[in-house]
Amino acid sequence: MTYSATQEPCFVLDGVTKSYGERRVLDLTQLTIFSGERLALVGPSGSGKSTLLRLLNFLESQTTGAIRFQGQAYDAQHKAPLEVRRKITMVSQRPVLLNSSVTDNVRFGLRLRGERDARDQALAALEQVGLPGLARQPARTLSGGEAQRVALARAMVLQPDVLLLDEPTANLDPYNVGVIEKTVRTLNEQQGTTIVLVTHNVFQAHRLADRVGLMMDGRLVEVAEVEQFFETPTDPRTGAFVRGEMIY
Secondary structure, X not given: OOOXXXXXXXXXXXXXXXXXXXXXXXXXXXXXXXXXXXXXXXXXXXXXXXXXXXXXXXXXXXXXXXXXXXXXXXXXXXXXXXXXXXXXXXXXXXXXXXXXXXXXXXXXXXXXXXXXXXXXXXXXXXXHOOOHHHOOOEHHHOOHHHHHHHHHHHHHOOOOOEEEEEOOXXXXXXXXXXXXXXXXXXXXXXXXXXXXXXXOOHHHHHHHOOEEEEXXXXXXXXXXXXXXXXXXXXXXXXXXXXXXXXXX
C-alpha cells in the first residue's frame, strides 16, 4: 500500500518562540506539518532548524505559543505524556550506539517498551537498511555510514507516526546517502510516516521533500512545494539561497 500526504494536520505551531535566557533562537508565526508529508528544512547553521526538531520531539518546551500534535495542544504547563512522545522519534547527525551488538542496538527501544523478544523486528529493520549480515557485529566496529543506518533501523523498528531527521547523511559517502534516502522514502510511502528532515544539502531536499522551508535567524522565510521553492520562490532570499549566494 502506498500512502501520500493528506490535508490532515500532524503538527500545528502558532506563535511559537524559544529563548535561552534573553537570546531568542526561534520565532515562528505559524507552521503546519501535514500527516504523511515529507518536509525538508534548509538554511544556514544557527537558523533554528535543530531547535525546531527538539520542540517537535517534545525534548524541550517552547517559551511561548502553542504546539498542537494530532489535535492536542502541549506547552510547558501541559507536557506531552509518554504515550504521545512515543509516536515521534529522531535520528541525529551523530547517533550514539550501545557498546553491544548491532541487533541489541536496533531492538533497544522495543525492549524499553516491554517487548523482551524483539529479535525478529530488529532483523527485519536491518534488512530494510541493507545490513542483515551485520546483525551480530559489535556496534563499535561499524563505519560511519553503517552506524547511521543502524540508528535509522533503531528508529524505524518503533513504527513511529513521525520520524525527525537531523542531518542524517552529513559526511557520508554517496552509497550510504542513497540507502538512507531510499529507506526514508519507502517508510513514508508504505507506512505513511510523517518525515521532517533538516539538511544543508539542497539537492537532498529536492530529491526527498514534498515541501521545503527556508529558515533564517530563527524564522521561517518561506515554505512551499518543492518545485515552487526551487523554481519560482516568492521571497528573494529563498532564490538567493537556492542559487548558493551568501545571504547570511
